[in-house]
Amino acid sequence: MKLKTLTTAILLSLPTAGAFAAALDRSGQSISAFLQPDNYFEAGISILDPDVSGTTRTAEKTDDMAGDYYFPTAALKIQATDQISVGLLYDQPFGADAEYTKTAAFTNQHQGNTKVEVDTQNLSLLVGFQPSENWNLYGGAVYQTVKGNVALRGSAYSVFGGVHPIAGALPASNLPAYDAKIKETDGYGWLAGFAYQIPDIALKASLTYRSEIDHKVNITETVPPLTAYTDAKTTITTPQSVNLDLQTGIMADTVAFANLRWVNWKDFSIRPQKFGQLSQSSTVTAVTKQPAGFDLVAYEDDQISATVGVGRKFNDLWAGNVSLGWDSGAGDPVTTLGPTEGYWNVGLGLQYSPTPATFIAGGVKYFMLGDAKAQSGAQFGTDAYVAEFEDNDAWAYGLKIGYKF
Numbered sequence: 001m002k003l004k005t006l007t008t009a010i011l012l013s014l015p016t017a018g019a020f021a022a023a024l025d026r027s028g029q030s031i032s033a034f035l036q037p038d039n040y041f042e043a044g045i046s047i048l049d050p051d052v053s054g055t056t057r058t059a060e061k062t063d064d065m066a067g068d069y070y071f072p073t074a075a076l077k078i079q080a081t082d083q084i085s086v087g088l089l090y091d092q093p094f095g096a097d098a099e100y101t102k103t104a105a106f107t108n109q110h111q112g113n114t115k116v117e118v119d120t121q122n123l124s125l126l127v128g129f130q131p132s133e134n135w136n137l138y139g140g141a142v143y144q145t146v147k148g149n150v151a152l153r154g155s156a157y158s159v160f161g162g163v164h165p166i167a168g169a170l171p172a173s174n175l176p177a178y179d180a181k182i183k184e185t186d187g188y189g190w191l192a193g194f195a196y197q198i199p200d201i202a203l204k205a206s207l208t209y210r211s212e213i214d215h216k217v218n219i220t221e222t223v224p225p226l227t228a229y230t231d232a233k234t235t236i237t238t239p240q241s242v243n244l245d246l247q248t249g250i251m252a253d254t255v256a257f258a259n260l261r262w263v264n265w266k267d268f269s270i271r272p273q274k275f276g277q278l279s280q281s282s283t284v285t286a287v288t289k290q291p292a293g294f295d296l297v298a299y300e301d302d303q304i305s306a307t308v309g310v311g312r313k314f315n316d317l318w319a320g321n322v323s324l325g326w327d328s329g330a331g332d333p334v335t336t337l338g339p340t341e342g343y344w345n346v347g348l349g350l351q352y353s354p355t356p357a358t359f360i361a362g363g364v365k366y367f368m369l370g371d372a373k374a375q376s377g378a379q380f381g382t383d384a385y386v387a388e389f390e391d392n393d394a395w396a397y398g399l400k401i402g403y404k405f
Contacts, residue, residue, distance in 0.1 A: 023265040023299050023330040023338065024094040024118060026071055029241060030259075031208055033075030034087035034126050035136065035195050036404070043074040044400030052098075052340060052369065054389030056156075060103040062387060065339075066394075067097035067117075073400075085128040085136075094120045094238060096148070098337055105386055106154040106336070111177045114157065116337045118148035118182075120238065124191060133199070136206075139192035144213045146236060147184035150296065153177055156336060156376050156386045179222040180272050180296070182236075189213035202249035212240040212264070221274040227281035229274045239264040253313040257321075261305045265330040269298040279378070288378040298380050300331025309347070316353070323347040325365070332372045339374035339389040343367045345396075357404045367394040 033042050052066035071092040078086050099115035100106035106114040121144065128138035157178065193208035215236045223229065241264065247257040271279075271293070278284060279293035288294065309323030329342030347365035354360075369392040373385035 023263070023268070023303060024096055025263055025265075025303060025305075026095050027073060027091040027093045027122075028259075028261060028305075029091060029093050029122070029208075029210060029243060030245070031087075031089060031124075031126070031138075031191075031193070031206070031243070032245065034077050034085070034089065034128065034138065035197075035204065035206060036077055037199075038079050039405045040077045040402070041075065041405070042400055042402040043072070044398060045070055045072045046396060046398040048394060048396050050367070050369070050392070050394035052389060052392045052394075054339060054374065054387045054392075056103055056105045056387040057385070058105070060105065062100060062106065062389075063102040065098050065100045065106075066392075067099060069095065069097045071095070083130045085126075085130065085138075087124075087126040087128070087140075089122075089124040089126065091122050092120055093122050093144075094118065094146075096338060100154070104154055105156040108153045108177070111153050112151060114151060114153045114336070116148070116150045118146070120144060120146045126191070134196055136195040136197070138194070140190065142189040142191055142210065142213065143186065144189065144215075144238065145184055145186045146182065146215050146217070146238065148180075148182040150180040150182075150337075151178070177222070177224070178275065180275065181220040183218050183220070185215050185217050187213040187215040187238075202247065202255050204245075204247050206243075206245045208243045208245075210241045210243075213238045219272045221272055223274045223278055227278055227283065229277055232273045234270070234272050236270055237268065239268045250310075255311050257307075257309055257311060257323075259305075259307045261303075263303040263305075265299040266302045269295040271295045284378075290378065294377045294380055296377050297335050297337060298377070299334070300381075301328070303330050304328040311349075316356075319351045319353070321347075321349045323349070323365075327370075329370055329372070332370075333375040333379070333383075333385045334372045335380075336374040336376060336386055339372050339387070340392060341370035341372035343369050343394075347396075349398075359402045361398075361400045361402070363398040365396040367396065369393055 047070040049068050050066040051064050053062050053064050074090045076088045096116050096118040123143045126138050126140035128136050130136050189211040191210045195206035197204040216233045219234050242262045244260040247255050250256050285291050305327040307325040309321050311321035313319040325345040327342040332341040345365045345367045349363035351361040371390040374387045375385040
């Protein structure tokens, strides 16, 4: 069936063209490069072009608040012995890039716009043990960095509850505003998993667990002078996840593949030190009715995403695939800093192999983003919301090169 070479030539090398996934999920954290045979190197880039806009409760139309972004990936895998492999994987697993430039709910002409930017980087060092041709047991350490900036403006965030009891007595230039700068910091985690394969029929299955990673972060905050504040570090814990990857030959030169991913966003939250103190102050709780305070960002549900598709080798030079994807989202209502609820997508990929050892692959995906109600942190856990976001979409493009040696 010519499937042994097909499994290394397609699918796992074709770029997924990024992800506009739930919460802050971006790269999907694939380890497929590490499961390639022999020695292998790849590098890629994915670009996302989302279009996300909505309507506030006061019938104002927002602009496109979702910023374009890109993220690179790279991987090196060395088959050190017949039974031992070593790999180094780089990706940017989580992130956010958004800015509102219209509507009184999210902007202030004197103080600027509501916006957020979050960047993370992962470096994973893996060691695999292959007791037989069929099995691969692997694990390793993960080094991760995180940094970000947040600015909250407009009536939706006036003292973070959408209402400020003395706002009417203040000039527009003095309305309460909040800024947070998250200095780049690092943390360590781990991953472990196993893979099973039958090369002659292009059957491969892998299950990978990644741990959560704690970051003790110094956050520089600018807050309204409405209470006394104390300084302390904030703990940000990026979520644990599980990836299940499957593929099998279904006919000559053709394979089917599937991916299932779970991310524990339900237990994720960010509450900067001074932000949390302000959210518990009497001035704010009188409006929000939340004496325990509230988070800057939090999610109601875990994320589940899935992709299925078919790949085919047309000849020695060309191969391609088609795919269908789905993402559950992480709850609705959802934070105003990322107001979509999951997606459906369709994708196409094409690969050119000028030599048996090299390839270049490109892919494109179209995302139909789920409708969502967006709420401020003060509204989390209630049915209240600031704006509705409907009929939004995104395009994603990916490019990857690879070398087998």
